[in-house]
Amino acid sequence: MNPTLIIFLDFFGIAVFAISGALTAGHKKLDIFGVLVVALITCLGGGTLRDLILNAHPVVWIANTYYLAVGILAALATFILVRLQWMPLRMLEICDAIGLAFFTLAGMQKALGLGHSPEIALLMGLMTGVAGGIIRDVICNEIPLIFHKEIYATAAIAGGSLYLLLIHFHIDDTLASISGMALILVLRLTGIFLGLSLPAFLFSEDERKQ
Amino acid sequence: MNPTLIIFLDFFGIAVFAISGALTAGHKKLDIFGVLVVALITCLGGGTLRDLILNAHPVVWIANTYYLAVGILAALATFILVRLQWMPLRMLEICDAIGLAFFTLAGMQKALGLGHSPEIALLMGLMTGVAGGIIRDVICNEIPLIFHKEIYATAAIAGGSLYLLLIHFHIDDTLASISGMALILVLRLTGIFLGLSLPAFLFSEDERKQ
Amino acid sequence: MNPTLIIFLDFFGIAVFAISGALTAGHKKLDIFGVLVVALITCLGGGTLRDLILNAHPVVWIANTYYLAVGILAALATFILVRLQWMPLRMLEICDAIGLAFFTLAGMQKALGLGHSPEIALLMGLMTGVAGGIIRDVICNEIPLIFHKEIYATAAIAGGSLYLLLIHFHIDDTLASISGMALILVLRLTGIFLGLSLPAFLFSEDERKQ
16 A cells, blocks of 8 residues: 555544544543543554554654644544533544544554564554554543444454455455455444444443442 | 473463453453453563563564464463353462463563573563553453452562572573472462452452542 | 753652552552552653653663662652551652652653654653553552643643743753753642642542443
8 A cells, every 4th residue: 555545544543543532531521631641642552552562663653743743633623522512422432433444454554564474464453453442441441442342353353354365366455455444444333333232231240240 | 491491481371371361351251352352462461561671573472473373272262161161260360370470480581581680580570470461450440460469479579589599509490490480380379379368358448448 | 951960850750659659559558569569660661661662772770770779669668658657648649740740851851862853852751751650540440640630741741841942942951951840840739739629529420420
């Protein structure tokens, strides 16, 4: 995939994960700088972890500070919108789903570009996609979304595998990426909309256990 | 210690920590991919952190993808066994104890092999041994085992110190490693079996405080 | 700023964060080694993360094991003092505030010394200052201080910006550092003393939500 598209995917993923971080922080009634900190950790955490593990220095947002600017602007915009009216949980889940799709593919592209094997690329994509959200939820003292939403890691693995399969058969890289992201998004959104009746059941069980 | 033994220790440690991760995730009723993610974080987290801090790239499971395969297979086997019958907490604690013993020594071997001092090696062993379990418990929203089991870090430090003492007096490296691991395991298992009456007291206190 | 002052700042920051880690662990009634582990994670976590992200190997406490010694001694001293009499939460917050001020400036110095831009330096200072405390609170299963204390990240950003502004106008580096730290400390302590009536309100809200 061409470098411009990789940067665009990264920017888009950063914006939606910054929004999801800002929304989670907003639900905790943090002030504006608390919201910024959580938003930046959410949108840069996965990519930072990937770059550290792949020894790809400088890490993405030090090499290109526009990443920081995109994350901060998205978080500030969200903060203002949240002040104007209450943001539903659904919005948070949809942003998280889009971020998962973009970051998974962006992470895979980066690992493959550094010469790693398909298995490592798939794992790096998964890590890039889920780590930011897990850190966001853990530091906000919430059970990570990934743990009570069935089709989450599954969606990322399926979409990432589809991408690997398509490029294995020499399908155009951009088309393969879009197919992979589309599959992740479709599976995850299916999970969000079909999973509506499950959370209450899981939550009440968890509470009983503790 | 010879490289083959180091790899065997790592593999064994990875398998038991993957089991402990899968069991913790199983208690939270995650689906199979959620179980895999938690198991991989648990069994690879400590070693990854060690390699990042020691700048020992590529990190262990990127250099040798058999590590991933061992972790995934152990997690899948556990998932199937858990489906067949309920796994007791005791099993989780024993796996965690074996993982602690193996990973502590494996981490020390690696740090010493890279030319670090005994103090740094001891700390790296401790980190390799406890970090995966701490991350597992934190992301599963549980109070880390290490915080309500008295003889935990203590066991790792005692066993690691014994190993350092023995190699200081030129005892054979393999024998010294086995002695260190045995001490960790004995101390930790003693803690598990003597500590049976303590948890309830500690738990009720924690709940009252929150 | 001269290297000796940087090392002094680091040592002082490590001591107060080790104390804050030991106090948090003490409130959880951990044994002495559990207290040491949490204290070391608190006082070395932020700097370690900074060094990993900046690829500044060896990380600070591997290059200079006196950092470890300072952290361990501070934690042991705290453990003994806590045994003698109950330590108030206020003490924890003041140590945390001093640590925030020292670590923010120390982190910025390091990033600037490695040739990074002011924005990256500010972010690295913030990370060095808050990451240890966030990790401490997350692993102790507490809501991070930074999330229910309004003037926290704000204080670090304000003090860091003042420092950048002063060195931009060629003010002496030591004076600029002291000014930056003083501003962080004043803002944070103001937050602690004015914020006395807020926590109960926030806490009861959080509990109701969960």
